[in-house]
Amino acid sequence: MIDTFPTITLEALSRLDTQDVLVLTVNNRHARRVLAEMSASLTGTRSVMAVPDIIPLSAWLRQAADQLSFSPESGLAAHTLDAFGAQWLWQKVVGEAESDRALLDVAQAARLAAEADRLIDDWHIHIPPELETIDYQHFREWRRSYRALLARLDMEDSNLAYGRIVQAVVSGLLKKPAGTLVLAGFNELSPRLSGMLLAMQEQGTRLVVLERPAQEAETVRRVVASDPDGEWRLAVQWAAGQLRDHPQGRYAIVASRLEADVVLAHRCLRAELVDAQGNVLPYNVAVARPMSDWPLVAAAISWLRVLAAFVTKKTCPPADVGAALLAGACAAARHEASGRAAIDVFWRWRATVTVTEPGFARLLDQHAPQLAQAWRSSCDMLSEQSNSASIDVWVQRFRQSLQALAYPGQSVLDSHSYQQLEAFDGLMDNLARQAPVMGRVGFSSAVGLLQRLARETPFQPQRDPAARLDVLGFLESEGGHWDGVWVLGLTDEVLPAAPKPNPFVPLAVLRQARAPRATPERELHWAKTLYRSLLASAPQVWLSHAEYEGERELRPSPCIAAIAPSINVPEQAATAPCPLEYIPDEQGPPLQTGHSTRGGIAVIDTQARNPLWAFAKYRLGASELANYAELSDQNARGLLLHKAIELVWRMLPDQQALLDLYAQGSLRALLEQSAEQAADECLQDYGSVVRRLETDRTILILEQWLQLELRREPFRVRDVEQNYVWTHGALQLSLRLDRIDELEDGRLAVIDYKSGGGRLDPKPDWMRERPVGLQLPFYASVLAAEDARVAALVLARLHAREVEVKGLADADYGFDGLSTLTDWSMFAGSTWEQLMSEWRRIICQMADEYAAGVARNHSLRPDDIQYCDVLPFLRLNEEYTRVD
Incomplete structure (x- = not known):
């Protein structure tokens, strides 16, 4: 069809009476190109040119709809939906019709249904009964419901409006748009568009196609x-x-x-x-990105999400509040950036699951006072206007609340930022126009609609005119x-x-x-x-x-397969090798006396794994930023077990008390009491069902563990969750021992509980040149400084899958699973005292290294740094990083 129309050149087009010419393009991009090419034809002798209307087909259809709205006989609806409103209605119809199909992607089905609706009308598709499919039959019912809903609401989408405009053109109700209609950028015409153009031609409109310059590649x-x-x-x-x-x-x-x-x-x-x-x-x-991905738009939506959560629920997840704080675009955006970041880090390290509005306001007062004042103004304003309303009312409230927050901040905006704000303002206007179809919605729903619209609306800043x-x-x-x-x-x-x-x-x-x-x-x-x-x-x-x-x-496209590959392939310019000077930086300043070091035994363990890791983490204070806490990530199960077993042994002084309680049949009651008390402290954020399941699991594990305790040699519980301080030169570390038992011979057993399901065997960690996993050897070293002799190092796994014991002992104390020195080849020729002395020497050596500032990037095994949280400092991509 497009090939049947005569063509016209740009030069001939520029000579026509522009008041009687309309140039219809396939999209906005072609409209800009036609205008640019006409402007490029200006010369020194011709510096001014009259330009005809050059608009995309979609824009002309909107103009025609506006023109028809003044004709009572046109039959146009009271409201015309844009793509977002139509998609929202399609999704509503499909969701209601297929409510029993849980696996159906309603949003995707609605998008394809809207596409099918327009496709059928554009291409005059008729589906005979014998060719109907199950999917088409579902779509046909959705389409009937969708159009019935539009009729009830006195609305029409762009597809129905397009059809009415075509009818108006064919019937003569809509007068011809111009004497000459120029088509630009169209490769083909759908039957619906062809019918409308032919109707215009019959009414006297001259139809021509803009001729592209004949430029073949040389x-x-x-x-x-x-x-x-x-x-x-x-x-x-x-x-x-x-x-x-x-x-x-x-x-x-x-x-x-x-x-x-x-x-x-x-x-x-x-x-x-x-x-x-x-x-x-x-x-x-x-490349146009969704508007929700652009910084200023993302910041506005983040703040509105936080306001909605605090106003309606009085609490908000720290991830949502953190996103708003880090996005900024608020009062004192630049001056209080570090304070806002400190609040975010505080929640991460404290593993905060839920933030309350009063708690958030207190942190703002402490770290970002200017934002705190703006926050209260915005929050108070919305608290008084939080009732459900139409979406246009919510848009006005959004603007007022963001203004109260001093959005988008006081910094000078560059060109891209200014364009973002303009596009966001247009986005809000677009959302307000959805009021007839959306009805009344609540605060959170209104923010969700804004976020969805921003996610579905692409945005790209204007082209840099200087770019070649x-x-x-x-x-x-x-x-x-x-x-x-x-x-x-x-x-x-x-x-x-x-x-x-x-x-x-x-x-x-x-x-x-x-x-x-x-x-x-x-x-x-x-x-x-x-x-x-x-x-x-x-x-x-x-x-x-x-x-x-x-x-x-991969294979080449058939379009280019016949072209022989070129041998003159552009090559990267050769560059001479640059001499590199390596400066070994393996020594930091010594630790100053009185300098507090946080981390406990982890400092020594990390020094043994990789000295640079220890220096970066504990001397420089660098570490990977923790993720926001979730209930499933809180290790509540491990905390619950530790607390429950602590409570048990605080009420039982020794094994004899355990035996007596077991003989009386009262042990179960003690375990239930301990588990419930521990749950009150560790499971505050969990529901009653999860709490019941976890306490039952804890009681079961404790029963299995105490069966092992009953079969041991007699012991007395000396300490439970005891804090110790270890000082070595300028280094001072605090540590906490799970439990210390005094055995029948007066020596001690140090017990460390493990609630995870990973490897428990300490043998490969302790039998190496620089031992790791040094918790128990380190505790033994601390106790040795108090003239207390340790005879057993016990790792106890408390897990529903298995309760077991691993470790080393100097004698048989009734713990199944403990090894003796003769069981481990590396220690077979040593006495217990010699091993303890060697471990103390190694621990002191690690402490001396750390205090002296030794920061070698050296690891014995690759898995030593598997959980390193300062990997960029280790420069793993450099050749001089050694993993022996």
Whole structure:
């Protein structure tokens, strides 16, 4: 159909009476290009030009709907839904109709249903009964319910409005838009659009197609890269070379998967596009991100989520409040940034599960007083206006509350930030227009709708006019013209792409209607059209594809397979090796006397694993930022077990008391009492059902453990959860022992409880040059300083799967699982006193190293740093990091 219309050049178009000309483009991008090309034709002798109306088809349809609204006989509804409102209604209809289908993705089904609805109308698709599918029958019921709901609400979506405009044009109710109608950027016309254009032609409108300049590529080369990353580097090196050789030229890189490769693209571009002064040359990457991903929009939504949670629920998860604090864009955004970060870190390290509004306000008073004042103003304002309301009312409340928070802060906005604010303001206006369809909603629901709209609305800052390089996707490149173009990713999976027929319209009907994306033939036709457009986009065109993606072999697109690969592949400029000077930095300043060191035995254990790790963590105070706490991550089960067994042995002084209680049949009652008391302290954030399950599990584990205690040799409990301080030179460490028993021979057994399910055997950790897992040997060393002789080091696993004991002992004290020195080959020739003395020497050596500032990046085994929380300090990518 499009080929039957006559063509017109830009020059001829500029000579027409612009007041009687309308240029309809396929989208906004083509409208801007047509305007730019007309402006480029201005010369010194012709500096002014009258320009006709150049608008996308969708914008003209909105104008026509506005014009028809003044005609009572047009039949237009009172409200026209935009895409967001229509999608919301579709989702509501589908959700209600399929409420019994829990596995149905309602949002995805609603999106495809809206697409099918427009597809059927655009392409005049009729589905005969014999071709109906189950999916189509479901869709037909949804469509009937959706349109009935629109009629009740006196609304119509853009699809129905399009149909009414076509009817108005055909009937003559809507007058012809112009004497000459110019189509720009259309590769094909749907039957509905064709019918409307023919009706305009019958009414006297002249229909023409804007002729694109006939520009065939003078040079077309095909490049084969080893992998997609190498392909990007080749393309960027080519662009950098072109810009150096032709600074006034305009070039483009067209990528088939730009959205997926955008991070790689930016990395390659910033590495290559560097001028002589070291500045990165400007470039444009045409990838629109959801508005919810842009910093100022994300900050506004984060603050509104926090306000909604505190106003309606009086509490808020720390992750949500932390996101708002770190996003800033509020009162004293720059001056109180460190204070806001300190609040966030406080919640992380304290493993806070829930933040209350009074608690949050107190922390703001302490760390961010200016924000505290703004917060109270905003919170008080919304507390008085928290009742449900229409969405336009909520938008007004959102604006007032953000203004009270001094959003977006007092700093000077750059161009991108200003554009974000403008786009966000438009987004709020768009949300307010949904009032007729949304009805009355609550605070949290209104914020959720705003967040969803921001997530579904793409935004891209305006193009940098100084940029000479554009990085675009296939669709964005259509109709563009440059001095040189590199097209990458041209595999047979991309051009042509696999068909994606709409599942709610029978495939046989789609094939018969030749609907877009429905059949391989349609995809091949689109691929050939796009390929011709790419070849006409520049005098010099490079076409590339990768041979492999990982281990998967890739094949070139059929469009380029006949072109022989070029041997003149741009190569990276050779660079002479740069001499590197290595400065070993393995020694820090000694520890000052009186300097407190937090971490307890972990300091010595970390020094044994990797001295640099210990120095960074405990001397520099560096560590990985903890995640926000969740109930499942709190180790409440381990805390509960530790607390319960502590309570048991605080009430039982020795084994004889345990035997007596067991003989009386009262042991179970003691365990239940201890478990309940421990649950009161450790399970405050859990519900009654989980609390009951966990206390029952704890009682079961304690019963199994105490059966082992009953079979031991006689003992007396000397200490439970006792705090000790160990001092060695300038180093002073505090530690806490789970339990110490005094045995029948007067010697001591040190017991450390483990509630996890990991490996318990300490043998490989203790029998090595620099022992790790030193809790029990270290405790023995501390007690030795008090002239107390330790005879048993006991690791006790308290777990529902297994209760067991591991460790070392100097004699048989009735604990099944304890080893003697003769059982471990490395210690077989030593006495118990010699082993204790050696361990004390090693522990003191580790303490001396730490206090002296030794910070070697040295580990005996790779798994020594498996749980390291300062990995960047260890420079694992450097050759001089040793793992022996």
